[in-house]
Amino acid sequence: MSGQSRGLLALLDRLTRAFGPQQWWPAESAFEVLVGAVLTQNTAWRNVETAIARLRARDWLSPSAIVNAPVDELRECLRPSGYYNVKTQRLRAACETWLALGGEAGIDAMPTTTARAELLAVRGLGPESVDDVLLYGFHRPVFVVDAYTRRIFSRVGVVPASIGYDDLQAAFEAELPRDAARFNEAHALIVSVGKDYCRPRLPRCSACPLQPACDHGRSQLDGA
DNA sequence: CTCCAGAATT
């Protein structure tokens, strides 16, 4: 035995000790989380900030403002976040449903599973975007998994690389206390290690806080 | 599996 616990809780503890508390997704409202969740699809957050700043400058950070905005002007606001044609449509569709569901108050009154199903029905909101909204916008205890999560924990060796979204999420939700604040923190820590150490190419295994507990890190000192 | 639109890394 290596003596290293490879339970998810122990791995996340390791990240907490390495990185300390994170402050994450400081949006002013659940609706802003929705906007960010759509705009950040396949896109670095840096570019999302530029697009959100353009919306804010026009006072368009509300679902009614966005559905009423001229589509071509909306598209120009979103351009910096990439995929601006699809994201313009996705954001408009999400805003229409958001309003139809009774806005933030309406969604907040719904059970988590109902809210999740309603939001997933929007064309352009997949599981990760919806779970961002539920966790960061509505503080529901939903574990957000993403490409970082799959890469990190499959390299560590605790899940198969081919695991799907729902199964990966279920693995975390089964093993961790169902607590929104801790899910929030955990996701932020995962993003940190995924960006700075467990990168897609040339992972920095020797400096990675997970290295002592990681199959990949123990077998393959750095590089790829 | 391809498209979508870019930025980051090599």
Next chain:
DNA sequence: AATTCTGGAG
């Protein structure tokens, strides 16, 4: 210059 990367839909 070429390749790779973060969601979701068709």
